[in-house]
Amino acid sequence: MSAPSMPQRKETARTARPATRRRFQRDVRERHFLDEAVTFFAEVGFSGDTKTLASRLGVAQPLLYRYFASKEALIQRVFEDTFLANWNPLWEEMLTDPALSVPARLLAFHNDFARVHLKRDRVRLSLFFALHGWDMTTYFRLMRERVYLPIAANLRAHAGRRTPSDVPLQELEVELAKTVVEKIQYYGIRKWVYGIPSLPPIEPLIAIAVHGLLDGVSTALPDA
Template sequence: MPKARAASPPAAPRRPRVAAAERERMILDAAIPFFAEQGFSGQTRLLAQSIGISHSVLYRHFPTKEDLIAAVCTEMFERRWDPAWDEVLRDITLPLEERLLRFYGDAGTLLLSPEWMRIALQVGLEGEAALAGLATLLRERIIGPLAQALRAERAAGGAPLSEEAAVEAAWALHGRVFYLGARLAVWRGATPRQPDAALAAAIASFCGGARRLAAAC
């Protein structure tokens, strides 16, 4: 009597198919911390391995590494910006110092995050700021509105400020905030114990200096 054939082992369950948009989102979400830590020279093959997909699947969604980096920059410098932050900076019903505290307190959740800071530094160093949208964000959503607010504050106090001087003052303030973010993201051993208090102190110092300068004019 012939022996009964052993039953075949059950087939492994198929991995559920992931929609293209969901897969693209997954790649982008993984690429941001990857490039923040590895730099734009990081190998996409290693990125694909960290996600658990093949290199060819990654390139099916982002045909070139440059496409992926551009998508990362668009996400960081455009899509993650909350338009409500623009309104805070332009709200003339609030004193300037309170506006700045609210603006940097809210927008700082993005601008002072290690991932945003490290990506921004890499973009600036590689000379791609204009293409990546970083220059536009800085000029139109931070420095420009800051300069306008400073000029309005000085004009109300009877000590007009030139546009050039206002822009330089805006860069001076944002530079202090940016350096705080750099300490948090790059020089991790030199971070203040209370970053929020350090931010508030920087803004208070800037506004105090601006008031003293206006009084002396």
């Protein structure tokens, strides 16, 4: 049996390329729509309507709904893109790196967390999601399991308390573990919500907060 002729193979290549190109163009446009939606909702909150968003994009509203089935579906994508897609898996390594001391681990993590969290859109959206009553359980669970519990274990080790394998971490320890993260979050609110000018750089504040936490943790933590 003879092999397929060269023209047939060329025809297959010609029909495959347009489909791939269309898929690429659709992905690029969807990314553009989503980026603009993040900025839009960070500015006006979720009371902003998709008609106004479409106008800012320079497209008709029905085209926007070809990419996102509803306004709630679009907000869901904004949530995922802002709080889940930007998750840095290296944070968990920073907090458990045996080559680093506890102070070095906490400084490395909190400085990088601030780099990600203190972006204007993320700070403002965190408040708008809360006011909107959005279910952020997925993000809160992620923070607890992969950030606050490891920080709490570090604090217990630094204070010379028994390890988590001996006694389960207590809620008081987990609350202490949130201390510096919450300072970073409030710094972002002061900058991007209150609009307070001339805030000092965040890095020295993180260093002070981390060392203050470590200095006081031995006194603050009760005996297990």
